[in-house]
Amino acid sequence: MKKTVFFLTTLAVLTGCEYTPMYKEGATPQETNVTQAQCNTFAANTVPPHIVTDWYPIYGANGQVIGSRPETYDINEGRRHTAVKNCMQEQGFTRASIPYCPKDALETNEYRPLPKSPPLTDTICAVRQSDGSRVLIDLSKPVN
Amino acid sequence: MPGFARLFVTITACAVALTACAPTHFSGFVNPGTNVDTVNRDTAECDVEANTLFPAAVFTSTSYGGGYGYSPGYWGGWGSTVTARDVNAGMRNNHRTQCMALRGYQPYSFPICTQEQLAGRSYAPLSKSPTPGPTICVVTSPNGNMLIDLSKPI
Numbered sequence: 001m002k003k004t005v006f007f008l009t010t011l012a013v014l015t016g017c018e019y020t021p022m023y024k025e026g027a028t029p030q031e032t033n034v035t036q037a038q039c040n041t042f043a044a045n046t047v048p049p050h051i052v053t054d055w056y057p058i059y060g061a062n063g064q065v066i067g068s069r070p071e072t073y074d075i076n077e078g079r080r081h082t083a084v085k086n087c088m089q090e091q092g093f094t095r096a097s098i099p100y101c102p103k104d105a106l107e108t109n110e111y112r113p114l115p116k117s118p119p120l121t122d123t124i125c126a127v128r129q130s131d132g133s134r135v136l137i138d139l140s141k142p143v144n
Numbered sequence: 145m146p147g148f149a150r151l152f153v154t155i156t157a158c159a160v161a162l163t164a165c166a167p168t169h170f171s172g173f174v175n176p177g178t179n180v181d182t183v184n185r186d187t188a189e190c191d192v193e194a195n196t197l198f199p200a201a202v203f204t205s206t207s208y209g210g211g212y213g214y215s216p217g218y219w220g221g222w223g224s225t226v227t228a229r230d231v232n233a234g235m236r237n238n239h240r241t242q243c244m245a246l247r248g249y250q251p252y253s254f255p256i257c258t259q260e261q262l263a264g265r266s267y268a269p270l271s272k273s274p275t276p277g278p279t280i281c282v283v284t285s286p287n288g289n290m291l292i293d294l295s296k297p298i
Binding site: 033034036037038040041043044049051071072073074076077080131132 | 197198199200201202203204205206208224225226228231232234235236238239
């Protein structure tokens with residue numbers, strides 16, 4: 001139990017520290033969004049939902065099967081996400097890990113969102129926006 | 145409870161539920177002084193552009209409620225729900241807003257005129273995009289929506 005909690009906590013921390021988009025150097029946010037959307041549509045059309053129901057046994061207190069319960073899911077869910085990733089890769093995008101910017105850096109200086117995806121260096125980091133999207137900034141280029 | 149009283153309670157409950165769900169605002173764009181035909185044309189062009197660049201893409205996601213464990217009387221798991229949503233909807237809406245912004249429009253949520261406000265009077269649809277104010281509201285109908293100015297009945 002403790003190991004599980006530790007693992008989940010670690011996973012949450014790791015997930016929170018890194019932004020992991022499909023990335024292409026030189027692409028504008030608009031180009032990235034349009035490619036993402038077109039790949040989403042391609043994947044949705046080529047790998048449509050295929051809903052299946054599995055039945056699992058329900059065991060009584062004495063260990064005997066006393067019934068069954070359904071579990072419904074889309075068998076194509078994973079394949080659809082893979083199709084998006086492959087589509088993006090064909091357009092020159094690869095998965096990148098970009099750290100989120102430290103809060104203190106954002107409090108002391110102001111930065112402009114970068115208009116194009118830059119080469120990933122130690123000074124490039126991501127900022128979460130209020131609408132859930134992210135922008136990239138270069139910590140070596142404050143506005144003020 | 146007598147039959148008619150039960151019926152009355154049911155109808156009242158339904159009316160309250162329907163009123164609670166009815167939209168009270170209409171999301172549109174405003175650029176004061178622009179001719180309505182121009183607004184409609186710009187809106188249609190931005191819609192087409194947004195729909196072309198960000199077409200619908202329905203993705204499912206399965207959530208497993210509960211889990212697996214001992215529930216009074218049996219061991220087992222319970223509950224999974226498959227939901228579907230258009231994963232491009234957010235990007236499409238953002239693009240539409242940006243497209244309209246480039247043409248000088250700001251998104252605006254107009255109130256829908258209430259029957260009390262209309263009070264049986266007639267109004268002509270506005271011919272130009274208005275400056276938002278307390279007298280501007282939207283009349284909805286199956287044939288389309290129109291903006292009116294409550295301070296200018298016919």
